[in-house]
Amino acid sequence: MHLFSVDAALVQRYLVSDVLSGAEAAALLERRAISDGTPIYLDDESMMPIEPLNSWARSMSYADLEASTMRDYGRILTRVDRHQAKRGSDLLGATESDLVAYRKLRTELQRKPIGGSAWTKESGLIDQFYGYLVDEKHLVRRPVRLAARGRNALSPRVRMGMDIRHMTFEQFRYFRDVGFGGELMNTHVNRSFRGSAPHRNRAAADLALGSGTRWREWATVLLPELGIGDQGADYGAEFTVQACAKYGKSRTVYVPSDAVDSVETYCLLERQEIAQAAAKTLGRKHRDLFVVTRIADGQVRGVLDGVEHEYEMSAMDADLRRITVREGEFGLEALTVFICRGGLMPGADSWKRYRHAAWRRMQDLRDETTPPLPRKRWRWHDLRHTYALQMLTYLENQMDGEEPDPAARRRRHRSYLTGHIRYNPLLIVSRRLGHSSPETTYAYLQYTDDLVNEFEAAFKGWVGDDDATYAQIAAHAMRAARQPAEVG
Template identity: 40%
Template sequence: MFFTDQRKVWKVGQVAGLNQAELSALFSRRLLPTGTPILLDEAMRPVEPMSSWFRSLALERKAAKTMRSYAYSVLMLLHFLLARQADLQSATEGDLREFRLWRQDEAEEVVDDAAWDRDWAAIESLYVYLVRIGAVARQPWRATPQRSSLASRIRPDLRVRHMGLEQYLYLRDVGFGGLAADAGLDESFRGWRPHRNRAACELALMTGMRIQEWSTLLLPELGLLDGRQPAFADVDLKACAKFGRPRSVYVAPDAMELLAPYLLLERPEIVAKAQRSLRRRHRELFVVQCLEADGTRVRGMLDGLTITRTVKNMKPDLRRVAVLESGDGLEPLALFIGQSGKMLTLWAWDKIRWRAWDRLQAWAGHWQAPVLPRRCWVYHDLRHTFALRLLVFLTREALNDAKAQGLPMSTLLDHMSGNPLLVVQRRLGHAHTSTTYRYIRYLKDPMREVGDAFRAWTAAGGASYVTIARSLMELEDAGHAPPRPLHP
């Protein structure tokens, strides 16, 4: 299994002596978007109809991550069928059911229902393609009115883990920022770029963006070029949003203010040290020559060609190599950058997160440290915290407005425009209100309510069993008879 990478082809082509015109003609004749899977046999020949199906997925604009997942799911099915002397054309519903049984019960690493549904989505897509090209007469499983007979029909529950204020400040300042648990200076801290990491943490919380959204932000989107520092920003998301679903994100003044130390102290130093590396990789970069339409559109050189792109439509791979040609050198357009001057990858952010978690655990015994969860915090927990806090605030505002107006019931227009669930849904970019609705169950702590409900039971009725047992042991040690229980 291989995956196409146009950037690598450019490098190999230049080494082989092909010029840019020849490479451009090659790409124009056979369009294979980056990330397209290719399955080869022992003689390095494409395996059909698998490779053609992969290409059809790429032309349908499937994400590279989705295509990779589909490819490995179907590859496991192929190996399973070959071990049973079968193939895609001869496979029956029984074969597919046994494949599911193997994946969920007998494989070296079994999967749950949610993971199986992802495998099944790939298999369904493959057989739809096979029927369309005539490789098979029909799909080998029975169809049902709702879904396939092999799907789990189990909708995974939304796991919402959110933070309290003390937990968040502990994560941001101690874990990411390198401070001590009492908010003092920790002289033993040897972490990397604490201002950048704290700013990223604050940005994720105050906007509710997913990690693939806030980690790929560009300076023009926040109005941060030419030394400007606006009080707030409105960002239009599209290419980096989930499923490419467009929405507008408001970046509050607090988040913008916390960016200032990073932009003034750390980022210029990173850019200056990365100049040699950026110049060496000049041919691989998207060198922006000018910004148009108030920074919403960029024009520059990529692979020897002049291209113009709208910023919100720039995909993460293009954002990662985008630099601005200035009089002082190459300025990366990415907001959060690493040592090389390039945008930090998700793997790099994950490494930063685990280092922060190690610091949190090291300070967990301090009397000012809050209670930590059993599992490491993830960046998506900040998104859940944003959603719950905003939902609580908007609900209280709506109740206060209705009370102030003295109306028995708000008008339909007021209810529709100010409905807290609809506002949170729009801010989070959820496609369906049902996804946002599941946050309601987390607005109160159910375990605390359980404790409150049964606290009177354990406190009433005289002495508890623990008290009786302690008294019994003490009296027996003293040689006295045990006391009689207060209640039968």
């Protein structure tokens, strides 16, 4: 079985057929509401569509899932199919023992077994797939029996909580300045440093921590959203994130002035040189790019595939942002803040590579002055966790001072819930993080009693190179909370 995925833009540009033109095929996909990323399963020999797999894939497209999510789901089902082929069967002929064997392979026997959260995703999809087959009468019953309390043989053995990993001040500075910035522990330049774009990567760390956003949100941010060059150093930036947010949930993101300053430093010292070197390459690719001609009032207007389009910036997804460019001093220039040598936004694999390289430098340069490093490698998402914990702790202390007694702190949270809901630190942080439920944010409370409480003020001196304090983030959040709630 071969796996492909839908990409309407590629079809329109490159499909050559006597039966159907690329434009006609793209129009048909749009008419049928088949989204990009929808898996396509073809037979190994005949290259004909395989049913009911493609019908199931179409149902996912109608569920309005993200393209990356559907590609992941397509790969999961392909792995199960290959496992079944080795056992002389197929997906429709799977038995409970087949799927239990697959679970054991993935979680125990393969060279690098997957963890509980990854298996939760796979088992959930497998269960959903066979539920679809039963609903559509392709199977009489699911291959895996339902046991007590709704569990089955594919369910994870342990219910996984949030894997909250955060940094202390010293750890963050070591991560940012030594790992990314090419410095030594004494703040001197490391002459043996061979990393690329240190100012970009340091700015990324500052932006991720200062805004508390997810990777998909801060890595795709546009220059106009941060107001780079349009505002003074005393002002932060505020913009709406939606298409790049988890579940497409709209919220306002606030970036303090120190983080904006860090990004501006990168733009002045490094970004311009990268953009200049890549201008000719982008010029040759202009037909495949969204060339912006006007930016105003949170909207961009430009030409894509020879057609003029206008978008709200908040409604632009990551794929569109990646190909968005404008005419700059040296030619076409990406509109995203962060760019790589090709002139466009770095992808997930690139940011992962930068992070892994930083971790290796951190390990190589560690000595007796180095802050304790965790057993596991840092993740970009750890900066979001750090933001949440620092912010929550700071807001608590602003409400009624520091409280050394853990039991008293827990009582304090219960009293918050009975007070005015907009002033509750837990709910303020929940809104800032874009959590679907305050219950998710509540998981952070068990971590507010460790090293993060030793600092007098949240984020003091973390972002930027001055002794600025991130109390401005808390002040901004409290001002927003005091504003009258919108009606409707």
